Amino acid sequence: MIERLLARLPRGARAIAMAGIVVGIAAFWIALPPLQARSPLWPALIGVLALILGATAVSRGVKRLGWGAIVAGVAGIGLGYLATRSSVAHLDQVVVWSALFAAMLRYATPLIFAALGGIFSERSGVTNIGLEGMLLAGAFFGILAADKLESWVLGLLIAALAGGLFALVHAFFSIHLRADQIISGFAINFLALGLTGYLFIDIYGGQGTPTDIPEIPDVHLSFLEDWYFLGPIFGRLNLMIWLAAGSVVLAWLVLFRTPIGLRLRSVGEHPRAAETVGISVYATRYAAVTLSGVLAGLGGAYLSIGFVNSFNQNMTAGRGFIALAVVICGNWRPFNAALIALLFGFSSALAQRLPAYSESAAVLFQALPYVLTLVVVAGVIGRSYPPAAVGRPYRKQ
Amino acid sequence: MSEVEGGPPPEGPGRKAEEPRQGGDYAPSAAGRLALWQKAGGLAVPLLTTLFAFLIGGLVVLITTGKNPLTTYKAIFEGSGLNWFLEVGSYEIRLPFTDTYVFFPWNTNDFESLAALNLQQTLIIWVPLVLTGLAVAFAFRCGMFNIGGQGQYLVGAIIAVWIGSSLEGLPASLHIIIAVVAGALMGALWAGIAGLLKALVGAHEVISTIMLNWIALWVGVYLFSLGGPLQNDTQPSVPVSNDILEESKLKVFWGDPLLQGLHVGFFVALAALVVYWITLNRTTLGYEVRAVGFSPEAARYGGISVARNYFLAMAISGMFAGLAGALDILGWQFRINTNDVTTSTIGFTGIAVALLGRNTSIGVMLSGLLFAALIVGTSTRNLDPEIFRPELATNLTTLIQGLVILFVGADVLILWLLHKARLRRRAPA
Numbered sequence: 121m122i123e124r125l126l127a128r129l130p131r132g133a134r135a136i137a138m139a140g141i142v143v144g145i146a147a148f149w150i151a152l153p154p155l156q157a158r159s160p161l162w163p164a165l166i167g168v169l170a171l172i173l174g175a176t177a178v179s180r181g182v183k184r185l186g187w188g189a190i191v192a193g194v195a196g197i198g199l200g201y202l203a204t205r206s207s208v209a210h211l212d213q214v215v216v217w218s219a220l221f222a223a224m225l226r227y228a229t230p231l232i233f234a235a236l237g238g239i240f241s242e243r244s245g246v247t248n249i250g251l252e253g254m255l256l257a258g259a260f261f262g263i264l265a266a267d268k269l270e271s272w273v274l275g276l277l278i279a280a281l282a283g284g285l286f287a288l289v290h291a292f293f294s295i296h297l298r299a300d301q302i303i304s305g306f307a308i309n310f311l312a313l314g315l316t317g318y319l320f321i322d323i324y325g326g327q328g329t330p331t332d333i334p335e336i337p338d339v340h341l342s343f344l345e346d347w348y349f350l351g352p353i354f355g356r357l358n359l360m361i362w363l364a365a366g367s368v369v370l371a372w373l374v375l376f377r378t379p380i381g382l383r384l385r386s387v388g389e390h391p392r393a394a395e396t397v398g399i400s401v402y403a404t405r406y407a408a409v410t411l412s413g414v415l416a417g418l419g420g421a422y423l424s425i426g427f428v429n430s431f432n433q434n435m436t437a438g439r440g441f442i443a444l445a446v447v448i449c450g451n452w453r454p455f456n457a458a459l460i461a462l463l464f465g466f467s468s469a470l471a472q473r474l475p476a477y478s479e480s481a482a483v484l485f486q487a488l489p490y491v492l493t494l495v496v497v498a499g500v501i502g503r504s505y506p507p508a509a510v511g512r513p514y515r516k517q
Numbered sequence: 518m519s520e521v522e523g524g525p526p527p528e529g530p531g532r533k534a535e536e537p538r539q540g541g542d543y544a545p546s547a548a549g550r551l552a553l554w555q556k557a558g559g560l561a562v563p564l565l566t567t568l569f570a571f572l573i574g575g576l577v578v579l580i581t582t583g584k585n586p587l588t589t590y591k592a593i594f595e596g597s598g599l600n601w602f603l604e605v606g607s608y609e610i611r612l613p614f615t616d617t618y619v620f621f622p623w624n625t626n627d628f629e630s631l632a633a634l635n636l637q638q639t640l641i642i643w644v645p646l647v648l649t650g651l652a653v654a655f656a657f658r659c660g661m662f663n664i665g666g667q668g669q670y671l672v673g674a675i676i677a678v679w680i681g682s683s684l685e686g687l688p689a690s691l692h693i694i695i696a697v698v699a700g701a702l703m704g705a706l707w708a709g710i711a712g713l714l715k716a717l718v719g720a721h722e723v724i725s726t727i728m729l730n731w732i733a734l735w736v737g738v739y740l741f742s743l744g745g746p747l748q749n750d751t752q753p754s755v756p757v758s759n760d761i762l763e764e765s766k767l768k769v770f771w772g773d774p775l776l777q778g779l780h781v782g783f784f785v786a787l788a789a790l791v792v793y794w795i796t797l798n799r800t801t802l803g804y805e806v807r808a809v810g811f812s813p814e815a816a817r818y819g820g821i822s823v824a825r826n827y828f829l830a831m832a833i834s835g836m837f838a839g840l841a842g843a844l845d846i847l848g849w850q851f852r853i854n855t856n857d858v859t860t861s862t863i864g865f866t867g868i869a870v871a872l873l874g875r876n877t878s879i880g881v882m883l884s885g886l887l888f889a890a891l892i893v894g895t896s897t898r899n900l901d902p903e904i905f906r907p908e909l910a911t912n913l914t915t916l917i918q919g920l921v922i923l924f925v926g927a928d929v930l931i932l933w934l935l936h937k938a939r940l941r942r943r944a945p946a
Contacts (some may be wrong), residue, residue: 216691228895242708278773299923303872304923306662306922307920309915309924310915310916314912314914315912317912318577318581318909318912439732441723441728448724483735483739484736490728493728494728496722498714
């Protein structure tokens with residue numbers, strides 16, 4: 121097992137480039153608590169090391185990663201310099217690693233659920249732009265059910281059901297009617313936005329959702345509570361965060377270690393071949409798309425009854441689309457996608473804490489996750505290998 | 518190792534054109550279906566689509582509120598001012614920019630008539646809807662789905678409000694032209710980012726334009742929020758921009774300028790419809806754009822640079838949306854606050870306008886009118902709350918938009934139904 125893992129480690133120039141990226145990040149990190157180097161010399165020195173590593177990698181032909189290391193080095197020097205210039209009090213207030221990591225997990229969870237949904241759907245060959253709408257449907261119907269039925273379990277179930285139903289509409293239009301998948305998915309977003317907004321106003325009016333709605337509970341790990349660093353992060357996480365982590369593992373097992381996953385992927389790669397060997401393309405795609413809606417619905421329910429405990433019109437704020445970017449950058453693989461989702465979660469968590477510096481400029485940092493998505497999509501996409509038949513309607517023979 | 522370092526692949530236009538293939542392969546564009554769309558018979562599909570959407574919207578009204586959907590729709594219709602066309606009078610209308618009056622059979626001449634006032638509002642909204650609709654439609658013709666109309670509209674509006682409120686002392690016409698052109702160019706730039714990413718690395722335009730929407734939104738909120746760089750100079754506690762100067766406001770040619778009459782941007786929108794048609798159907802650029810839209814492979818084989826057209830089509834489409842933002846500011850909003858920035862949905866409605874209008878000039882014009890009427894008719898100001906709550910009706914509009922997009926996207930369904938009906942009719946004969 122260990123040997124297999126070792127065999128997968130990068131070698132040669134790739135390893136140099138990756139080391140360069142890590143060193144570039146370290147250039148920034150050294151200026152932050154707890155080390156908090158106050159002289160700009162430290163980030164500069166370490167950053168230059170990253171530049172050298174990156175340049176070496178580029179000269180040896182590892183272009184993309186090498187340039188990544190150079191960018192990381194430059195960013196490390198710049199950010200590190202800024203950090204050495206800002207006051208210690210500010211730094212201590214903003215950079216509380218355990219709080220940042222806990223917030224990262226909270227922000228990443230809806231993305232992970234939606235991205236897993238996207239992976240299932242797209243692995244079966246159906247693009248799912250409608251994730252945003254399914255998240256929103258899950259958020260609204262989740263909180264509605266939790267409120268009216270006075271149970272968060274039922275809230276979760278109804279949220280999954282709502283997400284699944286919207287996904288079913290998308291599936292029907294894009295599989296049976298062979299509508300353009302992007303347009304049909306986009307229509308789902310509009311439908312969900314209109315329907316949830318309409319019902320929200322109709323049922324809750326101007327006051328918004330009540331405050332005494334049953335919430336998804338946190339998981340208390342009392343033995344962890346006193347541990348240094350890990351305690352504050354993992355001690356009291358919401359149940360859904362653990363479920364998200366479990367779902368990632370489960371999704372990987374199903375997709376890559378079971379016959380079902382093999383069938384699903386073959387439908388997404390070459391539907392005709394799959395049908396020839398007796399796999400029903402339509403049934404597989406229906407199942408995958410519906411599952412993606414169920415997962416997105418759960419992610420939405422976490423948003424409304426696990427995270428912020430209220431609902432607002434259009435509260436998902438583009439998270440479904442970020443999840444889509446996560447799917448692409450994660451190369452349609454659950455673990456990679458989860459890592460990317462954590463990266464986005466971290467940027468959101470950071471944006472949340474930056475108002476300590478400047479109220480008005482902090483607004484600008486709200487754009488951080490979106491800028492990051494743009495950069496990552498632009499940087500990674502040439503390297504991504506989508507399922508061969510994704511987005512193509514299939515006509516039964 | 519020397520092999521890797523050795524001959525780098527030739528970096529010519531031909532080589533560059535190869536690269537977007539991967540992005541194109543992910544969720545292939547709507548281009549293939551466009552052929553069908555353009556062929557599929559005339560008006561039948563959009564009309565049936567609209568009917569379907571309103572039918573389902575009516576069902577929602579009936580189920581959730583128990584009210585008669587027809588009464589609701591009638592109230593929305595009257596709120597939109599379209600009933601003005603029913604009050605045929607025999608009066609005159611003032612020609613724009615002049616003091617001459619000409620005979621105009623429809624004008625009831627009472628500018629204060631409720632229908633006329635409402636219709637002015639509808640047409641004011643029609644202007645940006647047509648332009649953002651064209652923005653979506655142009656990209657569609659090149660096989661791309663530009664969801665970024667909202668962001669392009671916002672950056673156009675932001676730059677227009679900035680220029681309109683500064684540069685004192687310029688002659689009025691020049692001031693307006695600079696502001697409008699800057700708005701359009703800013704929109705082009707914003708969309709161009711997505712076009713460039715698609716052309717160079719194959720980043721899917723749906724994701725990049727949506728991210729650009731959110732970035733534009735937060736930049737706008739930042740600029741006009743308290744303490745932001747473009748926040749009002751005289752009212753430090755209100756998150757709003759400066760008012761644009763008097764001389765940079767567009768002329769109102771129908772109605773009372775104080776009551777938000779119809780501004781001359783109306784003619785710009787009309788002109789844009791013509792320009793759109795000419796560019797697509799009578800120029801080399803339009804030919805190449807459409808060729809890429811139908812089949813990037815074939816276009817590349819025919820010697821057309823796919824990457825270049827992706828970029829150009831995106832930039833031009835952003836230009837339309839940026840123009841919409843600039844005209845809205847100079848024509849009737851005059852200022853922009855952070856709330857406008859976050860709640861405006863004009864650019865998204867443009868998607869429904871383009872899809873229902875089947876990406877044609879005339880189609881966009883008509884579907885723009887439909888959605889403008891829906892938006893104005895369901896606004897808090899125009900919809901009688903006794904009949905239907907406007908907050909609900911706004912969401913009803915979104916719902917109907919979604920249904921329209923869904924059904925238009927699946928026009929195969931409607932074509933198939935038509936086909937079935939035709940077969941059945943033929944069978945007994």
